[in-house]
Amino acid sequence: MKLDDLKHAQRERLIFLDRCLTWRGMANRKDLIDHFGISTAQAALDFRVYLGLAHSSPPTYDPVRKTYIAASEHEALAPSGLTEAFDILAGVDEDTPSSALPRPERKADQRTIAFLHQAIRSGNAVHVRYTSMSSGADEGQWIAPTRFTSDGESVHLRAHSFKRGEYRNYLPIRIDPDSSFEEKPIDKPLPEDVDWNTRAIIWLRPKTGLSDEQAKVVRREFGFEGEWLRVETRKALEFFFDRRWGLDTVGARLERAKTDYEPI
């Protein structure tokens, strides 16, 4: 019996339960009932199924505290990072501001995104008017969108620019929503997107100048033991890496050691 053998709905519930046990160290039927709106009977069934699945380190019921307590060597069925599981830990009060810092969410026009998605699916080129931060609005151009990407802050469009003869990253928000979005088939095959199909393996180390003790904290914080932290992405996204990881800021605690490239 595995987590994947279950139906989607119950699997979702057990994953939630798993996270409660992992990060809170405790869980009740009430947690399931409040979160999913199921009955007490069903919640009890879910607990039994969970206990059946978690044979390596099952939680135990503590009648004194009236909750299930995770085993001290508890192993998550579906491992999660603390950031993903934050909502498990944060009490949600309506009205008052969240206990999470608001993010700089970029807006996007639904219709524009749908047109681009459509062009990607059909493999057509599409006509757009694009405003770049440096050169201002253009008069309209044909691009061949291939996929959406994300740098964690905003969503980008990866597309071949016929004007430039290369693949570039575009910000959908800078596409004029009143562009024609006219589509046309691509006459000759596009070149390979080399940067996309190149793996960039970035090796990071604690910033030069940190004391040994500080370096140790940094290692623990980012979860690596040896000399380097290995992070893997695509060369096409590497441009965004330093900013996303804050390597270019004054208080940076990591720096690049080296970068390896290999075809995917």
Next chain:
Amino acid sequence: MKLDDLKHAQRERLIFLDRCLTWRGMANRKDLIDHFGISTAQAALDFRVYLGLAHSSPPTYDPVRKTYIAASEHEALAPSGLTEAFDILAGVDEDTPSSALPRPERKADQRTIAFLHQAIRSGNAVHVRYTSMSSGADEGQWIAPTRFTSDGESVHLRAHSFKRGEYRNYLPIRIDPDSSFEEKPIDKPLPEDVDWNTRAIIWLRPKTGLSDEQAKVVRREFGFEGEWLRVETRKALEFFFDRRWGLDTVGARLERAKTDYEPI
């Protein structure tokens, strides 16, 4: 009939469907079947329920393209940002690197988090050994944790420090996992957490020095029309704001105009 009247499982499915229609502009039964593992019959039922709910701008079936197409004035039942909905747009190939830039995920010790959560719940003080980046490891101290917070990058612990006589933000990863985590009741009531209970309203504007046209792009990108963008958070989290929004970097396109404070 409203989205909230539905059971959790079906509501999840309809929200997914809603996002497909919103951002892809199209949806099939197959999308539901692949994502939730339901039958074709159930997927067809979900579509009918969705059509019943989306009375203001229902999608239409296009027999030629063999998909449902969102109305051009489509209104999302459950509005979402593009960043949240990114997984709807990104094709997921296993094996190859993701099309999203990896995030600098901070690690955290489950057991430590569970102890802290326990202390918050019970309202007790807890004994921990904390290593700060500046002053190094301490000899152990009592703190009174009140809640978890998040700056979007890592999760923090908000706690009253008896040593300092004030509320501070701690990084759980810097708490020694071998701390005693001994608990004791708090003898006299804690002072109010004034910074937590103060609303910080931050007014941002396009960075001075940008051209009018550039400022216009910035406004559209961050979704504000007038002079300022209003962002609301808690004073206790304000310290993280500039870094999270990249206001302290060279390429920043927003700057603070003013900040208002008011009690919550």
Next chain:
DNA sequence: TATGTCCATCTAGAAAATATACGAATAAAA
């Protein structure tokens, strides 16, 4: 014209979940 794909719908039946009731252990309040 044949084939494949996508849709919808029908029916019977399986599976999932509920409502309701009952009993047990514990802590705190009366």
Next chain:
DNA sequence: TTTTATTCGTATATTTTCTAGATGGACATA
């Protein structure tokens, strides 16, 4: 000490949800 509240578990009958499998329609492509 007794009562109340909270949490657990389980059992029953019932309702709701979902599936399996079959049927048919519209359209595109070969």
